[in-house]
Amino acid sequence: MTAVIEVTGLTKRYGGLAVVDDIAFHVDAGEIFGILGPNGAGKTTAVECMEGLRRRDGGEVRILGLDPLTDRHRLHQRIGVQLQESQLQEKLKVREALELYASFYPNPADWRELLERWGLAGKADAKFAKLSGGQKQRLFIALALIGNPEVVFLDELTSGLDPGARHATWDLISQVRAQGVTVVLVSHFMDEVEELCDRVAILERGRIAALDTPAGLVDRAGGEYRVRFRPMAPLDEQSLTALPGVVSATRRGNQVDVTGTGDFASAVTAELARRQVLVADLRIEGRSLDSAYVALTGRSMES
């Protein structure tokens, strides 16, 4: 598997403080690679150093074999970027923006088709200022893709989008990857990263706290989580605490909560099956990137 992106020792300082502090990773072709972390972690700075928008202070970056500092022009012909905050001229029409940006690239996509796919079909002649926040967001994604890039950098893909639009956007990004495009996704949304990314780097105060697949991170975190259900037959829930990995079992009314670590959920369901106890409303909660994040970094995203 060829690495499309190689980052080693990437460092960026502002006023003596290392905002990005010696980070290293690689991204394979056709991967969706996530960079997750709270605001101020250095995600945008790191990605903008990779895009050639900021000058790195240390380390090496190679994207498609090109160095964003010395091969900027050639690199920019082959990548697409959606910046975290962007605006266009208020009276610029959607079609004009797309045609303009298409003219920058040697082999651009069909902008009409892009508009269709990103739900902006009726808006070709709308002026930028008249678009809703979600439509502007989708326009910038379209602008990132208009050049038919081999690598796309997306910074806060779904900020400002309602839940329906978020899911639709995730589907479209999966389609983009299916066409062979490599995606680097910067996000502070757990669900987004969990849904889309093949591998995730958790960035904390400029350093990589963990790097793995979302499932791998969840496993590695090994934090406590919870299995809930309503038994349809009499059940002494305390007997479940003897199972490997179970920490506690409590009953509230007719609902049983079992907490534990590792793969205790399988052990519990296997035991219930063995005792022939049917259950309703079985839920496994807290086994998510959210709690893995807390476990791996020692704090929640908000703190």
Next chain:
Amino acid sequence: MNGFSRLAFVETKLFLRETGAAIGVFGLPVALVIGFGLIPGFSDPQKSLSGQIGTEYIASISVAIVLAVLGLTGVPMVIGQYRERGILRRLGVTPVRPLTLLLADLMVWAAAAILSVAVVIGVARLAYHVPAPRLAGWFILSLLLGIAALFSLGLLVASVAPTARSSAGLGWLLFFPNMFFAGVYFPTEEMSSVMRQIGNFTPLGSALHAVRDSWMGVTPRPEYLGIMAAYAVIAAAVSARFFRWEQA
């Protein structure tokens, strides 16, 4: 169309969509010439204007107005906005450099200034038989130097002003004194010699002198051309050194 042409094309469309700018640059000069020309006797040489034909003087002033409006209000405001809104920055990750957008803009506005002057010359000629600038070569040189001087000054403002609003504001701050001392609000003939001296050193003052003189058939004094050239070169050099492509 390559990147630069496409940018220039789009910027032209955007310029025309700003009705205020279009009126200021094309409508106002024509209105001034027509309006003043209706004054009886104004289309004759005026003693108070060193013998220049009244309507010809008004036509010269409108050239100065266009240069000041574009250079000192348009350039700082638009470029400041482009920076603040991240438009320049967004281009920084495309194969086209943000500088290309800047140059395309300056070229479009310069073309607008030249077109406006051409329209004024035409209207004055047709409506009031005002002759076209008699020393055409000097006139064109004065116009081009005037564009260079005023636009560079506007670019300098855009380079150092921290926000779009302060950029526009600083531009306006330079606009009024320039208009005043150049002799747009009232002729330099009516100024004290001190005021006239100040005016000569302003870029707009030199531009208006050179434009008026060459229109009348008098070779513009080298000082006027030199001052404009100095403003153009120095302001451009300082801008190049200090221009920020992104909002801090």
